[in-house]
Amino acid sequence: MTRPLILVTPATTVIPDVHGADYAAVDAGLLTLTEQGINPVFACGDFDSPKTPLDPCDVPEGCRLLRFPAEKNESDSQLAVQEAIHLGYDPVILTGSLSGRIDHTLANIRLLTHHHPGLILTDKEQQIRLLPPGIHVVTREFQHISLFALELSCISLESMQYPLDHRMVDEADIYTLSNEVAENEEKGIIHVHSGRLLLVQSNLP
Structure with missing residues (x-):
């Protein structure tokens, strides 16, 4: 165990x-x-x-x-x-x-x-972890939620302020900066269809 x-x-x-x-x-x-x-x-x-x-x-x-x-x-x-x-x-x-x-x-x-x-x-006030392919849940423990691709990746974001549907992102993309769980939602869903991303969560202003 x-x-x-x-x-x-x-x-x-x-x-x-x-x-x-x-x-x-x-x-x-x-x-x-x-x-x-x-x-x-x-x-x-x-x-x-x-x-x-x-x-x-x-x-x-x-x-x-x-x-x-x-x-x-x-x-x-x-x-x-x-x-x-x-x-x-x-x-x-x-x-x-x-x-x-x-x-x-x-x-x-x-x-x-x-x-x-x-x-x-x-x-x-911050945390970083790696997201491999799969379904990952984020909560309101952290206000700011950012994703940075480590390689060409395909992701969907559900119950987030800025949702995405099977969007391709690569190492040069920064538009996945500073998202958050959508209003009236308790958790957000990050579906990594392919690739790997860094999940950066922060409560700093």
């Missing part, structure tokens, strides 16, 4: 409360978890930040520490996601992954689109 894993990064400001989930830390995200009284199943990173040096006392009992050199090809988040998937967690939710440095955000998006399509990227 699979269960969710919340991966807490150093940029995390709000730790999601997901029923039945375990928690793990990316680098200094370990301190964020322990300050909230949450014991992670593992912590992964180089722990080289001079602002948040790792003290052995910071590692809770039962937390497996995966320490890597600072000079490496993979990011700390990538290594943590790989470990989570190896352990069988699903979904893996990477928090704070859309905050901070833009190059880190882009790296996290590439981690989603090119390596781990089941990954969910979140911060306090």
Whole structure:
């Protein structure tokens, strides 16, 4: 039986409360978890930040520490996601992954689109996930709903403010920006007939 894993990064400001989930830390995200009284199943990173040096006392009992050199090809988040998937967690939710440095955000998006399509990227007010072919439901949890094709794709949108019917979209299209669930509807339906798209949801103005 699979269960969710919340991966807490150093940029995390709000730790999601997901029923039945375990928690793990990316680098200094370990301190964020322990300050909230949450014991992670593992912590992964180089722990080289001079602002948040790792003290052995910071590692809770039962937390497996995966320490890597600072000079490496993979990011700390990538290594943590790989470990989570190896352990069988699903979904893996990477928090704070859309905050901070833009190059880190882009790296996290590439981690989603090119390596781990089941990954969910979140911060306090936003979420990104990948939509493969199939029927997907969106709710009013987020106000703004945008879609960006990763390849030539065919989609239909139902119960949305701006509906579509078997519309072809490609990587250059941006008119699928900033949609929302239609008035008097509780949920919207995204039917991906073919292709892959990024679903970007936000509550920011």
